[in-house]
Amino acid sequence: HHSERSTVWVGPPGGQVPVGPDAFTFIAGPCAVETADQTFEAARMAQSAGATILRGGAFKPRTSPYAFQGLGVAGLEILAGVREATGMPVVTEIVDARDVDVVAEHADMLQIGTRNMANFGLLQAVGGCGKPVLLKRGMTATIEEWLMAAEYIAQRGNLDVVLCERGIRTFEPATRNTLDISAIPVVQATSHLPIIVDPSHAAGRKDLVVPLSRAAIAVGADGVIVDVHPDPETALCDGPQALLGSDLRALAQAVRRLPGAV
Numbered sequence: 001h002h003s004e005r006s007t008v009w010v011g012p013p014g015g016q017v018p019v020g021p022d023a024f025t026f027i028a029g030p031c032a033v034e035t036a037d038q039t040f041e042a043a044r045m046a047q048s049a050g051a052t053i054l055r056g057g058a059f060k061p062r063t064s065p066y067a068f069q070g071l072g073v074a075g076l077e078i079l080a081g082v083r084e085a086t087g088m089p090v091v092t093e094i095v096d097a098r099d100v101d102v103v104a105e106h107a108d109m110l111q112i113g114t115r116n117m118a119n120f121g122l123l124q125a126v127g128g129c130g131k132p133v134l135l136k137r138g139m140t141a142t143i144e145e146w147l148m149a150a151e152y153i154a155q156r157g158n159l160d161v162v163l164c165e166r167g168i169r170t171f172e173p174a175t176r177n178t179l180d181i182s183a184i185p186v187v188q189a190t191s192h193l194p195i196i197v198d199p200s201h202a203a204g205r206k207d208l209v210v211p212l213s214r215a216a217i218a219v220g221a222d223g224v225i226v227d228v229h230p231d232p233e234t235a236l237c238d239g240p241q242a243l244l245g246s247d248l249r250a251l252a253q254a255v256r257r258l259p260g261a262v
């Protein structure tokens, strides 16, 4: 518990991007790294729309074991190449504590996905990695459980934790998850940690990404993280929620309309 809200800095010295109360951070990129060309193109789209951090999954925890599981270390290498070319810091998911060193070597921020929010061994491992962590809310976790998961990371000495609301399981089938927009002010009332919103994984539908991003902005979130893909029809993962062209520009406009935005 702190009276002042924290800012977490993501990226190498000299190229750091703040995530916290003084800026609205726009993170975008492909759900999964599929090829170097696809990742470069998605990064170019993201950057030209104003995103300052690149997302992209190299290790993909999929519901089905038969679905594309990500390129693994080859995907991390692609991400590192795109980081080098664009200057954008990279956030990518880690699913296995044994991969902490290799992921931390290639990325600027380690993501804990919804399925691993309560994987305490993994949380402790990223607590010692020396890089900021993006901690997604478990899809069935209470806010209290989520904040305790953050404590597992902090307890190992890593205080650079950003929370991400990505929707919770409810009875409503119209969206893949229900974005719990109230979680943002509730967390901000009890925790100093920055909190961002993932409308792509919350909704699972691209038509809702811009409206839900606007809701995130209105309620005081510190940023959004969204999926983009140069050709969503052929995406190996979550194509229906990926933004393209005009959607991305509408989102960028909503972000630019923020007070204090450049």
Ligand code: PEP
Pocket (backbone or CB within 6 Å): 031, 057, 061, 093, 112, 113, 114, 115, 136, 166, 198, 201
């Ligand atoms: C992701 O961001 O790639 C992802 C799988 O998200 P979540 O863990 O929220 O489902």
